[in-house]
Amino acid sequence: MDYTRLRDDELMDRLGRRDIAAFEAIYDRYGDLVFSVALRVVGDTYVAEDIAQDVFLRVWRRPEQFDLNRGKFVTWLLSVTRNRSIDERRSRGRRLRHEALPAADEDDVIPSGNDRDDPALATVVSLDRQAVRDALLVLPPEQKLAIQLAYFGGLTQQEIANKLGQPLGTVKTRIRLGMQKMRGAIERSEGGGSP
Amino acid sequence: MMSADCERIREDLDAWALGALDAADARTAERHIASCDDCAAFVDAAREAAASVALSVPLQAASSSLKARVMAGAAILDEPREPVRMRRLWPLAAAAGFALFAGATAWALITQQELGDARDESSALAGVATQQSVTLATASALVMIMEEDRATHDAMAAIVANGDATGLAMTGTDAAPSASGAYVWSRTAGRGALVASGLPSLASGKAYCLWVVYEHDWVVGGLFAPESDGSGRVIVEDLEVDAEMAGRLEGFAVTIEDDGPVTKHTGETVLEASVAQ
Numbered sequence: 001m002d003y004t005r006l007r008d009d010e011l012m013d014r015l016g017r018r019d020i021a022a023f024e025a026i027y028d029r030y031g032d033l034v035f036s037v038a039l040r041v042v043g044d045t046y047v048a049e050d051i052a053q054d055v056f057l058r059v060w061r062r063p064e065q066f067d068l069n070r071g072k073f074v075t076w077l078l079s080v081t082r083n084r085s086i087d088e089r090r091s092r093g094r095r096l097r098h099e100a101l102p103a104a105d106e107d108d109v110i111p112s113g114n115d116r117d118d119p120a121l122a123t124v125v126s127l128d129r130q131a132v133r134d135a136l137l138v139l140p141p142e143q144k145l146a147i148q149l150a151y152f153g154g155l156t157q158q159e160i161a162n163k164l165g166q167p168l169g170t171v172k173t174r175i176r177l178g179m180q181k182m183r184g185a186i187e188r189s190e191g192g193g194s195p
Numbered sequence: 196m197m198s199a200d201c202e203r204i205r206e207d208l209d210a211w212a213l214g215a216l217d218a219a220d221a222r223t224a225e226r227h228i229a230s231c232d233d234c235a236a237f238v239d240a241a242r243e244a245a246a247s248v249a250l251s252v253p254l255q256a257a258s259s260s261l262k263a264r265v266m267a268g269a270a271i272l273d274e275p276r277e278p279v280r281m282r283r284l285w286p287l288a289a290a291a292g293f294a295l296f297a298g299a300t301a302w303a304l305i306t307q308q309e310l311g312d313a314r315d316e317s318s319a320l321a322g323v324a325t326q327q328s329v330t331l332a333t334a335s336a337l338v339m340i341m342e343e344d345r346a347t348h349d350a351m352a353a354i355v356a357n358g359d360a361t362g363l364a365m366t367g368t369d370a371a372p373s374a375s376g377a378y379v380w381s382r383t384a385g386r387g388a389l390v391a392s393g394l395p396s397l398a399s400g401k402a403y404c405l406w407v408v409y410e411h412d413w414v415v416g417g418l419f420a421p422e423s424d425g426s427g428r429v430i431v432e433d434l435e436v437d438a439e440m441a442g443r444l445e446g447f448a449v450t451i452e453d454d455g456p457v458t459k460h461t462g463e464t465v466l467e468a469s470v471a472q
Contacts, residue, residue, distance in 0.1 A: 020266075020269060023266075023269055024266060027262060027265055027266070028262075031257050031261065031262060031265075032254050032255065032256055032257055033249075033250075033252075033254060035255060035256075035257035035261065036252045036253065036254050036255045037249045037252050039252075039255055040252045045258075049257060049258065049260075049261045049264075052257060052261060052265075053261060053264050053265050053268065056265045056268075056269075057265065057268045057269065060268075060269045070239055070242075071239045071242060071243055072243065074246065074250075075242055075243045075246040076246075078246040078249040078250070079242060079245070079246050081249070082214070082245075082246075082249055083214070086214065129250045129251070131247075132247045132248070132250045132251045133250075133251050136251050147213065147248060148248075150210070150213040150214060150215035151213050151214070151245065151248045151249070152248075154214060155215065156214075156215050156216060156217045157210055157215045157216065157217075158217055160215070172206075172210065175209055175210050175213065175215060176206065176209055176210070179209035179212075179213070179241070179244050179245070180209075182244045182247055182248065183240060183241075183243075183244040183247075185247075186243060186244060186247050
């Protein structure tokens, strides 16, 4: 059987029946993405690999935690990855109080041409990825920054407001408007026929 | 009809999905979400939008050792499972170039993860792993050995739990070209472990001997007999070495010796590995 042709939910169904080949296919499809997200948050290759390892072994150990009725597998996987990465970032921040962690507030959330091709990933989320990147490109910088500080930096709206010297209400509005545009981009891409 | 609560919560959903609400507001949102079917669709949409931010990251290639670690970890965690015969796995490992130590590292990292408190050691060992050619086959092979041999498993765990754990892949000589193995050790633990496979059967009265090879001396690590499938393993503990006399560590070797007290290597070498100077 060619596992590369199976949808995520089909792979997860097999994975739930302890099909190691399905697990490997999931890893091949999302390994680099999970690693890249973790790396974006923690800024350390080894730590990012540890996080990715944790995330995938969680998928293997507890596949039932993914509920198909609650959305796409990749959404759940990235949420788990982000949360695990933020936990690690905070933990490291406590341990390395005087050591600068990679800044999530540098205005660089949009890929700048150094993205590598990943055929396995491209088969499932290429339209989504392109749509998101397009949406971010046209997002006002202040909205993009607020989203970036929250998602990759793990900051609350209040912390963002403090950091930027802006009223809390302004930050809330930026996040809300920015995310509305992101959601619109995703909906349009799904309408475009992402598999 | 949407309640005032729903309206207020939905305004916060994007921030909640991004993890940007403070703890008290997040708890309020989550309590509402858990009990409000009307908001469920909005929650899922917010989650998806938040996750989409992650899709924007530039893709970086994870190291090949990460896959080995992940797959070896899955093999460990997969219980119950059918035992996999080493005889089937070892040829795979050999064919893959036999980076067995990398497999050991993979296993070590995952075991430590299960213990839940070895972040620093993991990072250190991962650094070693990335320097070596790692294959899924070798990682899986080692895991299976460890699972089937509790003593070696435990000894290896004690060794690799130390930050200075390191290891070498051992290759068969012309006398035993099918042999391969790895030696993993930690100075802090004062222990080392050899795992080998493809060893030729021995004549009666003979045994394999592991040697720790120093510049001026070969020190006995231990004698062992091969299993019927050609595998072998030996644990080395508290090696007594006069560092000044022995000189620097040069490597490891396995020779065929008489089965009895051994003080000097006289037999043919079947496995060897050199420490990079």
